[in-house]
Amino acid sequence: MSTPEEPESGPDRGLARxxxxxxxxxxxxxxxxxxxxxxxxxxxxxxxxPDRAALLASADEHARAVTADEVATALARHPxxxxxxxxxDTESAWSRGEQSAFAADTDDASVRVQxxxxxxxxxxxxxxxxxxxxxxSGRSSRELLADLVARLDNDHAxxxxxxxxxLRRIAGLRLVKLLEDA
Numbered sequence: 667m668s669t670p671e672e673p674e675s676g677p678d679r680g681l682a683r684x685x686x687x688x689x690x691x692x693x694x695x696x697x698x699x700x701x702x703x704x705x706x707x708x709x710x711x712x713x714x715x716p717d718r719a720a721l722l723a724s725a726d727e728h729a730r731a732v733t734a735d736e737v738a739t740a741l742a743r744h745p746x747x748x749x750x751x752x753x754x755d756t757e758s759a760w761s762r763g764e765q766s767a768f769a770a771d772t773d774d775a776s777v778r779v780q781x782x783x784x785x786x787x788x789x790x791x792x793x794x795x796x797x798x799x800x801x802x803s804g805r806s807s808r809e810l811l812a813d814l815v816a817r818l819d820n821d822h823a824x825x826x827x828x829x830x831x832x833l834r835r836i837a838g839l840r841l842v843k844l845l846e847d848a
């Protein structure tokens with residue numbers, strides 16, 4: 667069985683496709699994963715990549731250095747948890763997929779959890795002045811509510827670091843999707 671770093675077998679068509687893109691197109695594709703100019707430029711400048719693991723390691727390393735200003739810029743592209751990303755572009759489709767588990771449960775208890783979540787999310791936004799961002803892929807509304815409530819206890823510096831790490835995780839998942847869409 668393959669890992670996200672390795673294709674099933676044979677040549678890695680996704681990596682080959684990315685490596686063959688002109689610089690401008692490569693930057694546009696990378697920006698769908700993490701819309702931080704410094705990150706996009708740093709990762710793009712290392713192309714072509716010898717293998718998928720090298721690309722993912724580079725992306726991860728550069729994402730770990732995301733600044734407070736870059737977090738704010740990147741947050742502007744993310745919808746709130748529970749809000750459907752509009753648009754037919756790849757990034758909107760990824761966002762809808764990443765949040766699909768949140769709204770998947772429609773039983774009464776899950777709907778109540780989602781209402782409580784919306785209230786806690788407003789409290790988060792009032793406290794931190796930004797949307798609550800989490801790598802939501804595959805996580806239920808109950809899991810996200812527990813994470814959100816726990817993060818309300820963070821101070822601003824800690825929360826900024828947490829958000830940066832969440833952006834890094836999202837970028838990694840999206841980069842794998844980008845490679846697999848070949």
